[in-house]
Amino acid sequence: MLSTKDKQQPIFSISQAAVLLHISVHTLRMYEREGLIIPFQKKSKHRLYSKADLERLECIRNAINKMKISINGIKTMYSLIPCWDIIECSIEERKNCKSYNEHSKPCWTYAHQNNTCQKRNCRECEVYQKNAQCGQIKELIRSITRVK
Amino acid sequence: MLSTKDKQQPIFSISQAAVLLHISVHTLRMYEREGLIIPFQKKSKHRLYSKADLERLECIRNAINKMKISINGIKTMYSLIPCWDIIECSIEERKNCKSYNEHSKPCWTYAHQNNTCQKRNCRECEVYQKNAQCGQIKELIRSITRVK
DNA sequence: AATACTTGATATTTATAAATGTCAACTTTT
DNA sequence: AAAAGTTGACATTTATAAATATCAAGTATT
Numbered sequence: 001m002l003s004t005k006d007k008q009q010p011i012f013s014i015s016q017a018a019v020l021l022h023i024s025v026h027t028l029r030m031y032e033r034e035g036l037i038i039p040f041q042k043k044s045k046h047r048l049y050s051k052a053d054l055e056r057l058e059c060i061r062n063a064i065n066k067m068k069i070s071i072n073g074i075k076t077m078y079s080l081i082p083c084w085d086i087i088e089c090s091i092e093e094r095k096n097c098k099s100y101n102e103h104s105k106p107c108w109t110y111a112h113q114n115n116t117c118q119k120r121n122c123r124e125c126e127v128y129q130k131n132a133q134c135g136q137i138k139e140l141i142r143s144i145t146r147v148k
Numbered sequence: 149m150l151s152t153k154d155k156q157q158p159i160f161s162i163s164q165a166a167v168l169l170h171i172s173v174h175t176l177r178m179y180e181r182e183g184l185i186i187p188f189q190k191k192s193k194h195r196l197y198s199k200a201d202l203e204r205l206e207c208i209r210n211a212i213n214k215m216k217i218s219i220n221g222i223k224t225m226y227s228l229i230p231c232w233d234i235i236e237c238s239i240e241e242r243k244n245c246k247s248y249n250e251h252s253k254p255c256w257t258y259a260h261q262n263n264t265c266q267k268r269n270c271r272e273c274e275v276y277q278k279n280a281q282c283g284q285i286k287e288l289i290r291s292i293t294r295v296k
Numbered sequence: 297a298a299t300a301c302t303t304g305a306t307a308t309t310t311a312t313a314a315a316t317g318t319c320a321a322c323t324t325t326t
Numbered sequence: 327a328a329a330a331g332t333t334g335a336c337a338t339t340t341a342t343a344a345a346t347a348t349c350a351a352g353t354a355t356t
Contacts, residue, residue, distance in 0.1 A: 015301070025302085026346060044353055046302060067252070068313075070343065073221020080228055080286055085293050103286040104215070138228055138251040145233050146294035163331065173332085174316060192323055194332060216343075218313065301354070309346070317338070324331070 002051065008129070010040030010048035017049040021057055028057075034071050035109035036060050036078075038123040052132045059134040078106035081137055083127040085144045089116050150199065156277070158188030158196035165197040169205055176205075182219050183257035184208050184226075186271040200280045207282040226254035229285055231275040233292045237264050 018025045031037050032047075037056060039047040049057075063069045069077070084100050093115040094100045099107035108122035122128050130136060166173045179185050180195075185204060187195040197205075211217045217225070232248050241263040242248045247255035256270035270276050278284060 013301080014303095024346065027344080029304085030345075042353095044302085045304095046353070064344075067224065068218055068220040069224055070216055070218040070221050070313090072216040072343090073218050073224065076215065076217055076221070077225065077228070080225070080289055082289055082293060084290075088296070100290070103283055135251055141228055141230055141289055141292075142232075142248070144289075144293050145230060146292055148236065161331080162333095172316065175314080177334085178315075190323095192332085193334095194323070212314075218343090220313090297356100299354100299356080301352105303350100303352070305349090307346105307348080309344105311342100311344075313340105313342085315338105315340075318336085320334100322331105322333070324329105326327100326329080 007052040007055075008050050010050050010053075012049040012054070014039075014047045014049070017054060017057070020054060021061065023061070031057070031060060031071075034075065035106055036071065036074060038108060038128065040123065052129070056132040059132070062134060075105045075109075076103060077137055078131070079103045080141070081107065081127060081131060082140055082144050083107045086127050086130065086140075087116060087120075087125070155200040155203075156198050158198050158201075160197040160202070162187075162195045162197070165202060165205070168202060169209065171209070179205070179208060179219075182223065183254055184219065184222060186256060186276065188271065200277065204280040207280070210282060223253045223257075224251060225285055226279070227251045228289070229255065229275060229279060230288055230292050231255045234275050234278065234288070235264060235268075235273070 012020065014025050014028055018028055021028075028037075028039075028047075032039060037053060037060070039049050039053060041047060060074065063074055064071065079099070080103065084094050084097070089097070089100075097112070097115055097117075098110050099112070099117075107117070108125065108128050110117075112118045117125075130140065160168065162173050162176055166176055169176075176185075176187075176195075180187060185201060185208070187197050187201060189195060208222065211222055212219065227247070228251065232242050232245070237245070237248075245260070245263055245265075246258050247260070247265075255265070256273065256276050258265075260266045265273075278288065
């Protein structure tokens with residue numbers, strides 16, 4: 001069994017990842033351009049993928065090809081992740097946060113300013129990492145349900 | 149200003165609705181088959197649409213044609229509506245409810261058994277009606293956030 | 297220093313979702 | 327009772343998202 005840390009280690013090149021996932025390098029870069037994934041970047045701008053990245057990509061593939069959800073659909077789904085509850089940002093921050101107030105793309109695709117997320121590396125953020133498994137969004141929504 | 153009740157009155161035939169929305173009758177029936185809408189049904193099986201239905205359909209159209217979210221994407225989004233929190237069903241009911249546990253289609257498309265929803269008319273249910281406006285799902289997710 | 301791989305940008309192909317068309321039986325309207 | 331509208335089922339068209347191809351410049355590997 002792999003530790004969480006091991007799963008996050010960026011070890012596969014883009015072509016290795018492409019082979020493992022049976023897709024093309026182009027497709028991987030497209031998913032990144034769309035904001036579905038954030039591979040590790042070397043200084044040379046070359047990408048590296050972790051096992052967690054591959055797991056996430058399998059969910060994305062499944063959503064697109066089996067569940068027939070469009071890429072924009074997936075982006076919108078990601079925009080529903082209750083990030084504010086995960087990172088516990090302040091009411092004031094929420095008021096000014098596009099990710100809190102809009103619903104078209106994932107929080108990690110915004111250029112956040114004047115809030116906690118500005119200093120965060122989204123690839124390492126729990127909001128991003130928690131959603132590597134399929135069905136995690138609904139799980140999160142269930143878990144934030146307030147007690148009455 | 150129309151009252152909520154007025155907006156819910158089923159008054160438009162399918163062809164009238166189609167003209168008002170600039171779409172074909174076929175498309176309206178397709179959205180229904182997919183579980184995106186529940187028009188009122190006369191005993192003769194003829195459909196009638198309310199102003200609220202038209203509003204909902206405009207959101208659906210916008211999602212498909214402007215936001216480029218696929219129909220299956222919209223169904224998945226609807227599956228994230230925190231219905232359990234809106235109707236306040238019991239923990240026991242949640243345990244056995246497909247809508248609570250799965251994430252592929254809206255709660256109103258399940259043939260619910262042995263729970264509160266069995267006796268409900270989904271078209272009249274708050275869960276369905278609350279989601280007539282675009283962006284309502286995120287609004288609901290924000291609103292159920294538990295206090296820490 | 298030669299070979300293989302990666303980058304981003306633009307263009308093209310292909311797979312298929314969304315929308316329409318057709319039809320015979322039934323319902324509503326005049 | 328004739329005309330217009332609606333139903334469901336099946337077939338076809340079209341619009342476009344997803345995937346792939348090409349290329350010249352840069353980086354990594356042996």
